[in-house]
Amino acid sequence: MTPSFHEMLRTLRERAGLNMAEVAQAVGITRSAIGNFEKGYTPAPPLERVRQLAAALNATPAETQELLQLAALERAPEEAGIFRTLGELHYENHDAPQKELRAPLPLYGKIPAGPPDEVVESGEVYHVLLHQAKTGRYVLRVEGSSMAPSIQDGDLVLMEFRADGPVRAFHNNICAVRCGGETTLKRVQVQTSGEHEIVILKGDRPDYPTDTFLVGDRDFEIVGVALEIVRRELT
Numbered sequence: 001m002t003p004s005f006h007e008m009l010r011t012l013r014e015r016a017g018l019n020m021a022e023v024a025q026a027v028g029i030t031r032s033a034i035g036n037f038e039k040g041y042t043p044a045p046p047l048e049r050v051r052q053l054a055a056a057l058n059a060t061p062a063e064t065q066e067l068l069q070l071a072a073l074e075r076a077p078e079e080a081g082i083f084r085t086l087g088e089l090h091y092e093n094h095d096a097p098q099k100e101l102r103a104p105l106p107l108y109g110k111i112p113a114g115p116p117d118e119v120v121e122s123g124e125v126y127h128v129l130l131h132q133a134k135t136g137r138y139v140l141r142v143e144g145s146s147m148a149p150s151i152q153d154g155d156l157v158l159m160e161f162r163a164d165g166p167v168r169a170f171h172n173n174i175c176a177v178r179c180g181g182e183t184t185l186k187r188v189q190v191q192t193s194g195e196h197e198i199v200i201l202k203g204d205r206p207d208y209p210t211d212t213f214l215v216g217d218r219d220f221e222i223v224g225v226a227l228e229i230v231r232r233e234l235t
Contacts, residue, residue: 168190
């Protein structure tokens with residue numbers, strides 16, 4: 001079961017070997033405020049304060065992002081009129097139109113060369129549906145038409161950072177790839193020729209040139225997979 005913001009905050013503090021007073025002093029709030037956060041007496045604080053708490057508790061980037069997402073969910077009921085019961089979300093009025101719960105992910109205009117940064121309030125973010133917001137995911141604003149009609153210029157695409165696994169595992173997926181020091185979004189296809197694997201990087205646009213090479217012949221790495229389009233402008 002996914003922990004609550006309060007449970008994760010307490011777990012991180014205990015792991016760090018800090019008491020509430022030490023954490024409070026590190027972020028400039030009172031000890032009682034930390035106690036109220038951990039016990040769930042008060043809602044999660046603003047995301048900038050959550051970032052300060054995560055830093056004080058030596059949270060990893062992945063843990064920081066998860067804590068931020070849990071905080072965003074914890075604060076959502078104030079606006080959506082919902083409450084949490086037994087670890088699940090329920091609406092107070094099931095017959096009324098319901099507001100979708102969303103959480104922020106980093107929004108990039110270019111493919112990041114490594115794992116996406118943790119969500120920060122000062123950075124550009126896009127609020128995806130709650131079930132889409134997982135550690136290692138980000139939203140990419142696509143530029144160019146090489147992947148049309150599957151992905152069009154200006155689309156916002158939900159991406160998941162991956163930098164491991166055999167190339168064949170990504171066969172026929174649209175992936176963020178690093179090749180020759182450049183990052184690009186292409187469909188990856190893999191063929192076998194004797195003992196060798198051949199990688200084909202191609203756009204979905206029929207007239208777009210393909211790039212073919214043997215695995216191991218280039219500085220090549222798959223760093224992410226396109227999962228779905230989260231926004232497309234009408235044209």
